[in-house]
Amino acid sequence: MKKATGILVATLFPILSAGTARAVELQGGLGLTAYGSSWRGDVGGGGMLHLGVRFSHVIALDFLGWESLARVDRRVNTGLTFGVVGYLPREGTRPFARLFAIHQHEEGLVSVEESPATVALGIGAGIRHRVGAGLSLGAAVPVTKGEKSVWSVTPRATAIYLPDPLGPKLYFGVESTFGFDMVL
Numbered sequence: 001m002k003k004a005t006g007i008l009v010a011t012l013f014p015i016l017s018a019g020t021a022r023a024v025e026l027q028g029g030l031g032l033t034a035y036g037s038s039w040r041g042d043v044g045g046g047g048m049l050h051l052g053v054r055f056s057h058v059i060a061l062d063f064l065g066w067e068s069l070a071r072v073d074r075r076v077n078t079g080l081t082f083g084v085v086g087y088l089p090r091e092g093t094r095p096f097a098r099l100f101a102i103h104q105h106e107e108g109l110v111s112v113e114e115s116p117a118t119v120a121l122g123i124g125a126g127i128r129h130r131v132g133a134g135l136s137l138g139a140a141v142p143v144t145k146g147e148k149s150v151w152s153v154t155p156r157a158t159a160i161y162l163p164d165p166l167g168p169k170l171y172f173g174v175e176s177t178f179g180f181d182m183v184l
Contacts, residue, residue, distance in 0.1 A: 027052035029154065029179020033066050037168035044070035044077065050154075050177050052085070060085040064100070067119070069109070076112050076119060078105040079160075081134065098136040102160060105129060106167050132162035134171075140181075149182040 034045040046068025054060035066079045083100030111126040118124040138156025153176060160171040
């Protein structure tokens with residue numbers, strides 16, 4: 001364990017302490033998601049929100065959430081994820097990997113129609129609360145650059161695993177957000 005910690009520190013210290021890499025950036029974006037699940041014929045899609053803070057152009061802590069409609073059981077899925085993102089420190093297009101924890105609400109459309117205001121809060125009738133983990137691979141592709149900000153399109157591929165038997169165990173999807181990174 002001590003050896004692994006030492007290797008991690010030796011690897012990250014030069015990146016995080018470099019004179020040009022001390023910026024803290026706010027991240028935000030809106031986007032779309034489309035996915036399939038391990039249930040036969042189950043596909044869905046919806047809108048998403050991304051918020052984050054990136055340190056030293058390399059590591060970010062973020063929130064990504066979505067509301068989507070899925071085909072099987074005509075259900076609404078609310079995904080709430082918190083993740084750690086590692087970016088390759090380079091100019092231009094920035095590839096990344098995101099590891100995240102997810103809390104997902106799955107609720108039949110009938111229940112949503114009865115009480116639409118409670119969907120995102122997870123307190124409606126018939127909601128299945130599920131937890132799991134996921135991995136996304138993608139790239140932030142700059143569209144325009146200002147003095148302290150960069151606007152980017154960020155496509156990503158995502159896999160999610162939810163181990164309980166209440167719904168599909170696996171989700172696979174593609175997402176894209178349009179957003180910004182702003183240096184503080």
